[in-house]
Amino acid sequence: MTDERLSRIRAALIGLLSVGVGLAAGQLVGALRNPATSPVLAVGSAVIDRTPTSLKDWAIRTFGSNDKPVLLASVVVAVLVVAAASGLLARSRPWLGAAVQVAMLVVAGYAVLTRPFAAASDLVPTVCAGAVSIAALFVLLRLAAPSPGPQGASRRTFVAAAGGTAALAALGVASGRAITDSRSAIDVKLPAADPAAPALPAGLDETVPGVTPLRTPNSSFYRVDTELSVPNLSASDWKLTIDGDVENPYTISFSELLRRPLTERNITITCVSNEVGGKYAGGATWRGVLLKDLLAEARVKNPDRPDLQVLSTSFNGFTISTPLGAMTDDRGAMLAIGMNGAPLPREHGFPARLITPGLYGMLGCTKWVTRLTVTTYADRKAYWTKRGWTTDGEIKPTARIDVPAGLATVKPGRVLIGGTAWAQRRGVVGVQVSIDGGPWTAATLGPDVNVDYWRQWYYAWQSSWPGQHSVRARVVYGDNEIQTSARAGVFPSGSSGIEERVFLVG
Incomplete structure (x- = not known):
């Protein structure tokens, strides 16, 4: 089989399909044993452990609760790029393409074994993924080679095999998810607490x-x-x-x-x-x-x-x-x-x-x-x-503005500004707001649940002119202490500073 006989596109597709069906097999076996030992999740977890703190903060700040899907997607994209490269290398040297896939699995195996409490048996999903992916690589390469018969028959055979491989990969992923989901039901009945928490008032x-x-x-x-x-x-x-x-x-x-x-x-x-x-x-x-x-x-x-x-x-x-x-x-x-x-x-x-x-x-x-x-x-x-994070991280008191949203347009007249404030262990005793840099004015507080629970607040502001306005909010806590205005990032002991939000009246 020469470079001319196997196109680059078909070779790259073979690499993608073989690695894809292998990873699907690894996920399925991992779901039957321990989902965290599947190759993709193991590599993703290793990446998390080795990611610098500043980059983690950026990911949480940028992607919020979607940081994990973004990380997994990044790992999958990187794997697919290498998978395509393995197929291209296998055009003329099949064993070189297989060696690249073996190297990928060595990385995944290392990620599995370096997790805390890892055992040798945790390598089973990775080994299964490797066996399936390399077998698929050679089978697809053989089917992609021109046959002595009509060219159309060879092409149809390869297309059918490629489609079947893709279907198996999809079935493996879906089956793994179904197995994991089927085990997620919680069949536990909790005894009553004594004392029970007081019922929360209307907020x-x-x-x-x-x-x-x-x-x-x-x-x-x-x-x-x-x-x-x-x-x-x-x-x-x-x-x-x-x-x-x-x-x-x-x-x-x-x-x-x-x-x-x-x-x-x-x-x-x-x-x-x-x-x-x-x-x-x-x-x-x-x-x-x-x-x-x-x-x-x-x-x-x-x-x-x-x-x-x-x-x-x-x-x-x-x-x-x-x-x-x-x-x-x-x-x-x-x-x-x-x-x-x-x-x-x-x-x-x-x-x-x-x-x-x-x-x-x-x-x-x-x-x-x-x-x-x-x-x-x-x-x-x-x-x-x-x-490098602190070992003494008491939560810093803060007032958060929930409404209006940043750059939102509100109707002229009475504007309701509201949010939530917390000062755990000390208790929220007041919230103050400042409009357009003006004096601090007391807001109306919601119900006081306890010192460790947040309090809602609102301020009814009568707008006097249309256009852009700003609002700041700060919490008063404990013995009438005022929230600090000193700005600090989240590392190493939590953020501080006063939130300011801009909105439009018109």
Whole structure:
């Protein structure tokens, strides 16, 4: 077979189809075992782990909750480019094309084995992907070669084979997704909490259109984590181990957890990647077991040491560092198993996650948690600590403007300006607004749920002339402290500054 006999387009297509059907086989086998071990997801996870902090911040800021699909799409595009190149190389040297595909699989295998808690058996999806892709490469190359008979017959044979390969790839992807989806149902009944959280009052969102709801529905609650696929964990297999510098290390199952007294609280949590005016905050009703009770049972050694942390570990080895005092004081940090009256959604940590009021999520809200290790900051460093983020990230008080939208045009006359403010552990006592750089004026506050929950606010402004206007908002919290105007980015300890929004009257 010479270069003239096999066109470049057909060769590139062979490379794409062979790698595509191989990756589909890897995804299908991964779905049957562990979706995170499929080659594409493993490489994507490795990319996340090795991405510089500044680039991660840019991705979250630019793509929001779509950062993971964008990353996966980028990985797939890169793979397809190399796949096409393997087909082109195979035009005259089939084994050279196969060697390129083997090299791709070596990279994927390395990504699989370097994940925390990896086992040799996790390579099965990658090996299956490699076997299928290389077999498809040689079969398609053979079918693409001209036959002694009529040229049309050879072309029809190749087209049929190419179409069948593409159909198999699509079937493999669809089957993998179907298997994963079929295992995602949560069959858990939560016991009632005692005490239960007070019912939330009617919020301003019922009277001020555009203001964020007082309680964030599970389906629209923000999600920021390092997982490319939603973990599909079983409550019956889940266990939490508490160990480290404790006198009584122990392990508790999910069924044992359900038999413990459950508490319930309304708590707002915030992501450290939330920019000024950002949407990475949410208020929900969380149900679970108090962490101070779990740690008391473990009997922490020398609990007054200031350098002690609780290193929480997710099912896949991801770690978060939380000051011990934040889990044992009166703030009510919990191992949560329920959210807004239902079991935790898988996207938000099922079977169990941490909720630590007052700390950014990277310090106290580990999802899919399976281990709590009491240790020192010197002995163990968490995922984000290794990347230069703070170990003492108290959430910064802020007021966010929800309405009007930036550059929106509103009708002349009475203009409703509204939003949400939070100051966890200190409480929101006021919100002030400034129109067109004018004096700060008190806004009307919504219901006060508790010091760890956000408050809605609004200000009715009477527009005096058409055209462009601006509004700023700041929170008053605690003992009448004023939100800082000092501007800071999200790294390394959360953003600060006063949001300003421009809108039009006309």
